[in-house]
Amino acid sequence: MFDKKYVISNGLAFAEDEEMEMLSSYAKKGWILYKLDFFGYKLRKGEPKDLQYSLDYRRDPDKEYFSYFKEAGWSHVCSSGNSIHIFSAPLGTKPIYTDSCTEIEKYMQQYKSARKAAIPSSISCVIFLIIVLLSRYDHIPYVYGIVFNILLIPVFVITVFSGLPCISYYLRINRVGEVKNKNFSKNRKAVYVIAIIMTLLLIFIIFFNIFYGIHVGKIIFYTVWFTAVVLWMAFCFMK
Structure with missing residues (x-):
């Protein structure tokens, strides 16, 4: 019962580097990552290890994908949703991504995925808000304002949960380097x-x-x- 631990994630889209360093710190204390769980990580008690962790995104990866990382010295630890993958390697192992172009490709996939929900929901949120305002100033029937005010709540939630990661990935891509x-x-x-x-x-x-x-x-x-x-x-x- 006491040989397992659950650690809450602060959000991979917002604190990827910090999260990977946190997992390394736990590994030094003998808490080794073995599973990505709902909004967090599951760790198992074991021997202390000097490990570094790295995150990668790939939808429906094949055997060749994992073989590539294995040959580079990185072991597959766990995956989530068949699209988020965490690898570990001894300290000093060469990073998975060594140039800006390949690192940009890594985040571009997640950015495009988040954008598919962020843009429509954001536009819908603005449109619904305008309709609510128009109804309050009697430009359209008040009943429309009531209906769209109710619809605005779930749309706003979707906008927040898709828009914030989208912006985070966008800023990270810009920090890595400009796409030519x-x-x-x-x-x-x-x-x-x-x-x-x-x-x-x-x-x-x-x-x-x-x-x-x-x-x-x-x-x-x-x-x-x-x-x-x-x-x-x-x-x-x-x-």
């Missing part, structure tokens, strides 16, 4: 410029409304505001 994609750079630059223009337009509308009493229709205001939000979201999630 000229077409993407042009597209992202165009989105950035348009987002700046829409944001400035929104600021001008608010400024003239407050200081000069020039009122712009609420539909125009919400349209500009919504467009600016979507463009900034696209700028953040494009990769």
Whole structure:
């Protein structure tokens, strides 16, 4: 009963390096990782070992995948969801990823996966919020506001749990190195410029409304505001 321990994870998307160092510290104390569990790790009591751990992402890996790591000196410890894999090796073993390009590929898979849920849920969240605001100002029937206010709660939860990891992977990719994609750079630059223009337009509308009493229709205001939000979201999630 006392030869096993459960350790809560702080989130691999947010603290991968810290988590792997934590597992190494436990291994030195004789607590060896043997399973990835729900929101955490399962450790088994054994002999203290000087181990280093490394995380990798690969959906439906084949035997060749694990053989590659074995030849490099890394032993497969456990997997979760057939897509997250943890390997261990003695201290001093050459890292699995030695250049920025291969490391970017590692996180790109997770980023694209998280983005599939983050972008639709984020856009839906903004749309539902606008509908709720429109109903409160009597632009649309109040009943729509009630319905979409209820729908907004689960959509917001999905946005948080998919959007935060998505942003985390995005920032990590940028830290590792820039992806050399000229077409993407042009597209992202165009989105950035348009987002700046829409944001400035929104600021001008608010400024003239407050200081000069020039009122712009609420539909125009919400349209500009919504467009600016979507463009900034696209700028953040494009990769």
